[in-house]
Amino acid sequence: MAQRILHAKVSLPQHKSCFAMLSQAPDCDVKRAVVFIHGFNGGARKTWPDFLSLVDDPAAASSWWESADLFFFDYQWDSVFRQLTNNTLKIYKFVINVFPKPEVIGRAHAYRGESFEYEQLTLVGHSEGGLLLRRVIVRAAELDAAIDTFMEESLHKQATKPAPDGILKAKMRLFAPALGGDMQSGILGVLTSLPVISHALSASAAKKGMDQGSPSVTEARKRSDNYAKYLRFECFEAHIIWAEKDSVINSEKYDRDKECLNFPAGSSHTSVCKPTLTFTHPISFVEEGVDHYECK
C-alpha cells in the first residue's frame, strides 16, 4: 500500500500565531491551498484542532488532501464590529500572499520552489470567519478592473463576462457563518462561544438579540448578492453547513448560497466545524461542499 503523504507544520514568518500545514508531496503534485479563518473568540489552534491530524488519516480524508497545503490564519478575536474592516484587510492581504504564489511561507525551508503556484483555492470560514471571507471576496472583486468594467458596461449593454482571476477563483466553504452584527460581543460573546458553555445552551438562546441592520453587514450582503447575480463565480456562491443546535447565530443564507440539507447530528455552533475520529463530515464538506453525500 502506498505510504500516505503527510503534512508538516511550519510557522509563517510575517504572521504571528498563524501557521501552515504543508504537504510533503513534491511541488508538481500539490494543486491547491486551503485557507481556514476562525470565528469570534476562536483561534488558529483551537477552532480546527483535529483537522491537523485527520487530513493525514486515510480513513478520514481522501487523497484530495495529500495535494493540498493548509493555511490557518489567526486574527484578533474580539473583533465583532470593532475590528471588522481591519481584519478584512489583514485576511485579504494574507490570502493574496497565499494564492496563487505562496509568498507567505517565506524561504526558511525547502518547501515550494520559486516558480510554484497553486491551481485551486478553497476558503473555509467558521462563524464570523465566514463574514470576513465574504468581505474579502467583495474587496477582491471591487479591486478587479475587468469586473469593474463589466459591471459598468452591463448597465447599458450585453457585456462579456470576465473569467475569475486571483482569489476570485476560490471555492467558499462556510461553517455556521455569521451574518455579522448578529453575535454577542464582549464577555458574554466569549462565554457563549466557549465549547463547554455552547454545548449546554438551549437552541433558542443567544441569537435573539441581533442587529442585522448594521450598515457593514447589509452592505456586504448586498454587494455579494449583486456580484453573484451577474458573475456567477463560485466564490459568490458559498456552500454552507449549519449546526443542528445553534444558540449563537441566526442561520440565513445569501441569495446564491448552497446549503447542506442535513444538520450534523448533535452539532453545536462551536462543534460543527470540528472533525473527530468518528465525525469526519467537516473534512468531506471542505473538499466537496454540499455535493458530499451526507449533505443530500
Added chain:
Amino acid sequence: MSASEFYDRATATTEFLEHGLGANLSDVASGVATTAFQSDEADERERRSSALYAAGTIMERAAWLAIGNWIGYFESARVASDGEREFFQEYADAIPPESLPDVLRDVRNYLANREESSDADFLRNFNGGFRLKEPMVAWYPCFQAMLTVSEMLSGAAITTFFRFLQNGDEGIFKEYEPKPEAVMDALRAEGDPDYVFINRRSQESVLAGFIRYTEYLSAMDGLFPLVQATDLNTAPSEIPARIVDRDLLLILQSQVRWRYPSDEYVFDRFSAVLFAFVRLAQRQFDSHRSLAVQWQADRTVAEILNFSQRFFFPFTPHNTEEGQADPQDADARRARVIAMDKRIQEIRAEEDGQQFLTR
C-alpha cells in the same frame, strides 16, 4: 527507504525548537523566572513558586523533545540549554520524582543529574514505556496536532491560572467578584504577556486563564474523543489501530501533568476558580434576559471536571477494575486495555519487556 524518511524530521525539530511549542515553553520559563525575581511586589513565596513553575516548564519542554525523538518525529537535539539546566538543578530538589508520572520522572532525573552526560545518549536510551520496533509514522499527525494544540498552554492567561493552582490563595475570590470588563482586559492582554503573578491582585487574570484552560480542554477532547466499540459497531478486540493509537498517545501525554500540583490545596484552589467562572457566566446570562438564554451550568461543570480528569489525570489501566459505578463502562475500559495491549505487541521491539500498561 524507511517509513520515517517520508517525513521531514529536520523541519519538525526546527519548528518545535525555534517557532513552536518548544520555543514558547522556553519563553515562558525565562519570562516567569525573570519577572518574578525583578518584581518588587512579589514576596519570597511567590518568587519560589515562580522558580518552580519555570523549572516545570523546562522539564515539560525536554519531555516533548524526548517523546518526539522516541517515536521518530524529532531528530536528536539539545534537551535544555546550559542556563536552563543550571537553573533546573538549583530547584530540582523541590520537584520530588515520586510526584511525577514515569515519562517526566526520567526527564527530571536526567536534568537534575550534575554529572557529565550527553543529551544524545539520553534521547537514545529514553522510551515512553517500551522500545519501538520502528518509527511510529502513524502517530506523527496526532503528535503534531498535540504539539500545536499544546501551544495554547504557553499563553500568558493560562500560565496565570496554573500558577494560581500551585501557589494561589483561594480566599481572593471571596473578597469581591471579578469584574467582567477586567476579565476581558486580561484576555486581550495576551499579546503582551506579563508573567508576574501576585496573589492579591490576580482574580481577573486567573479567571481569564481558566477560560483559556477550558478552551484547551475542548481542543484536546477534539483530538482524543471518547470512542467506544459500540460507536464503531465493532467488537472490542477489533477496534481499529487508528483509534487505539490515540489511547496510547493520551497516556503518553503526561508531560503536562506537573501543572497540577499534588498538594492538598489544589482541589480548593481549582474549585474556587471554577465556581467564580460559573457565577460570572450566570450573572452575564441573568443580566441579558432578553436573549432568553437557558444555560445548564451543571452540564458545563461536569464537562470541565470530566475533561480535567482525562487530560491531567488520564485513565490508566490501574483504575480499570475499581471505582467504576457503571459495569458497562468498566467492561468498555477493560476492552480498551486489551486492544492497547494487542497494539503494543505489534509495535514494540522484539527484545523489549513490556512495561507500559503496568507502570
